[in-house]
Amino acid sequence: VxxxxxxxxxxxxxxxxxxxxxxxxxxxIVKGAVLAAEKDDVEVFLVGTTNILEQELAKCKVTNGSSIxxxxxxxxxxxxxxxxxxxxxxxxxxxxxxxxxVKSGExxxxxxxxxxxxxxxxAIQFIGMVDGAYRPALVGSLGSFAPNTVMVDLGANVDCKxxxxxxxxxxxxxxxxxxxxxxxxKIALLSTGSExxxxxxxVREAYSLLKSSGxxxxxxxxxxxxxxGKANVIVCDGFVGNILLKFYESIGGHAQVWTERKLKKxxxxxxxxxxxxxxxxxxxxxxxxxxxxxxxxxxxxxGVVKIAHGASRAPQIANAxxxxxxxVNAGVVESLRLELAKFxxxxxx
Amino acid sequence: VxxxxxxxxxxxxxxxxxxxxxxxxxxxIVKGAVLAAEKDDVEVFLVGTTNILEQELAKCKVTNGSSIxxxxxxxxxxxxxxxxxxxxxxxxxxxxxxxxxVKSGExxxxxxxxxxxxxxxxAIQFIGMVDGAYRPALVGSLGSFAPNTVMVDLGANVDCKxxxxxxxxxxxxxxxxxxxxxxxxKIALLSTGSExxxxxxxVREAYSLLKSSGxxxxxxxxxxxxxxGKANVIVCDGFVGNILLKFYESIGGHAQVWTERKLKKxxxxxxxxxxxxxxxxxxxxxxxxxxxxxxxxxxxxxGVVKIAHGASRAPQIANAxxxxxxxVNAGVVESLRLELAKFxxxxxx
Numbered sequence: 001v002x003x004x005x006x007x008x009x010x011x012x013x014x015x016x017x018x019x020x021x022x023x024x025x026x027x028x029i030v031k032g033a034v035l036a037a038e039k040d041d042v043e044v045f046l047v048g049t050t051n052i053l054e055q056e057l058a059k060c061k062v063t064n065g066s067s068i069x070x071x072x073x074x075x076x077x078x079x080x081x082x083x084x085x086x087x088x089x090x091x092x093x094x095x096x097x098x099x100x101x102v103k104s105g106e107x108x109x110x111x112x113x114x115x116x117x118x119x120x121x122x123a124i125q126f127i128g129m130v131d132g133a134y135r136p137a138l139v140g141s142l143g144s145f146a147p148n149t150v151m152v153d154l155g156a157n158v159d160c161k162x163x164x165x166x167x168x169x170x171x172x173x174x175x176x177x178x179x180x181x182x183x184x185x186k187i188a189l190l191s192t193g194s195e196x197x198x199x200x201x202x203v204r205e206a207y208s209l210l211k212s213s214g215x216x217x218x219x220x221x222x223x224x225x226x227x228x229g230k231a232n233v234i235v236c237d238g239f240v241g242n243i244l245l246k247f248y249e250s251i252g253g254h255a256q257v258w259t260e261r262k263l264k265k266x267x268x269x270x271x272x273x274x275x276x277x278x279x280x281x282x283x284x285x286x287x288x289x290x291x292x293x294x295x296x297x298x299x300x301x302x303g304v305v306k307i308a309h310g311a312s313r314a315p316q317i318a319n320a321x322x323x324x325x326x327x328v329n330a331g332v333v334e335s336l337r338l339e340l341a342k343f344x345x346x347x348x349x
Numbered sequence: 350v351x352x353x354x355x356x357x358x359x360x361x362x363x364x365x366x367x368x369x370x371x372x373x374x375x376x377x378i379v380k381g382a383v384l385a386a387e388k389d390d391v392e393v394f395l396v397g398t399t400n401i402l403e404q405e406l407a408k409c410k411v412t413n414g415s416s417i418x419x420x421x422x423x424x425x426x427x428x429x430x431x432x433x434x435x436x437x438x439x440x441x442x443x444x445x446x447x448x449x450x451v452k453s454g455e456x457x458x459x460x461x462x463x464x465x466x467x468x469x470x471x472a473i474q475f476i477g478m479v480d481g482a483y484r485p486a487l488v489g490s491l492g493s494f495a496p497n498t499v500m501v502d503l504g505a506n507v508d509c510k511x512x513x514x515x516x517x518x519x520x521x522x523x524x525x526x527x528x529x530x531x532x533x534x535k536i537a538l539l540s541t542g543s544e545x546x547x548x549x550x551x552v553r554e555a556y557s558l559l560k561s562s563g564x565x566x567x568x569x570x571x572x573x574x575x576x577x578g579k580a581n582v583i584v585c586d587g588f589v590g591n592i593l594l595k596f597y598e599s600i601g602g603h604a605q606v607w608t609e610r611k612l613k614k615x616x617x618x619x620x621x622x623x624x625x626x627x628x629x630x631x632x633x634x635x636x637x638x639x640x641x642x643x644x645x646x647x648x649x650x651x652g653v654v655k656i657a658h659g660a661s662r663a664p665q666i667a668n669a670x671x672x673x674x675x676x677v678n679a680g681v682v683e684s685l686r687l688e689l690a691k692f693x694x695x696x697x698x
Contacts, residue, residue, distance in 0.1 A: 199507065200508045254577070
């Protein structure tokens, strides 16, 4: 039986933060937690080596001390340790302790800027998956060019089995309903052509599954359709999703460099173009947009687990805590559970 | 023993053109052939239904009649016929006849704007593959943003075996040497991270093969590295390559629409941006650039087989004939044969 994690004693959402994970941990993680705790609706549990966290916290100007707590973790993950081994060998590292807090109901959400694999393994092992979801998946919005479209999986799963595509479609649907306010999201498979026969083996099998799923499946779309709004939920293997997202995020910068180089003999025009890029073109905006709301959540875990970029500094950590809170308030896990149950009982997952 | 196809009686390159394939066939194909034949270094064989082609040719202003010939094809492919079946059932359709002309030495190259699958099957069946190449692959330049980079495979092969990635790397290398004048092209695998352990099963196995191949293999690159020049040859599965290329080609248009919408209250600025997009940003340029030189060639076939876009009109057909000629003159098939032989004898392919 699932615990009802969204009802908390004082109405505040409690986020367990892996204070030891991330390129700038623990300093920036602690600072970000202090920033986030300035709002009254969140309580932060910094999980890590107690004396280090106390020192870092002492450096901060804490305005809302009652909302920040330190939770000791006796194990410390070292660089270059394999995430698969480390969680087995160090079950009391910070991210594992944070996951256990979500399981026990001491926290409503987990946030980590450390290794995604370590967070995913901790989540699977200590929190568990919702019935019908086999492994965590990443869903992300495509930002300004396609404000009504999300893509899933963005990199958590490679070599996917056809039934995983169905689970991705359901997770993407919940995201589109909850965070984009789309009542009946159109779901499409990303492939090499619109015909059912196009694509690789996994995609062709997934097509049959999705067609008979009862979901609002609109068929295959091609690479040229990703941004044109034909689909609200684009389903793909995490190998493809990861490469596409990183490619997409890189293009704005290349376009700017290329355009400015072309205009080097026309300084006023170049300055204008630079301004246009800065103000208008989502060169670097896309990646930060995917951070919001349902972005960076490990979909399918039986609790809200939020992954922040490894390079996050205090403001990004504060944003991530805020959006973990929103995900809890939106009830994403319960919604996913209900949707998956429909298919799980039909034996489709 | 391979015939030496680049030495032709009158010094002209002879291109067998599938006159019945393409959205605007045969009219635009015939017109394009007439355009191409205005140059003295090419001879065009229009393959198709004789009386139809004679009628179309009669409508054109032919300035160089001795360079244009009609070759009759008794079978006609109808829309919606499966390419796999059709070549078996209709071995005298235009694209099959054109392929046979390349095999017999009556032509130096084949050009088709019809079904890529039909052209590929005709090529495999009637021309055959170079030793070590199993199936045709598509190599394409990434255009202005990454002028020294090609990607392979762009869509001819899905569900690739690891050894195919090695063959792709070799084809891409020949392309980069011949058409980009890069002496020792850097080869990379497209994956989800730079470490050898990253990626899906096929990519991880291909990594080992490429590392021990003796090629100038620089490791994995991520989606964010595609346009930054880290690699001259980016090797990927045709499923990924097809989706990425179509996505890439679509972005310029989306960026323009989005930017103009943002500027709708500032007509002069919007007009300027429209001009900038038209003149500077390769919104639609990318796809036409991949048409050039080695783009659109079925790499691995034992003869030059060039695929033009289905929507090609006369000028594009003339360009494609011109670039098929360049590919013959560059000796791409012979170069690929020599490179593949090194690896084939080592038992790696």
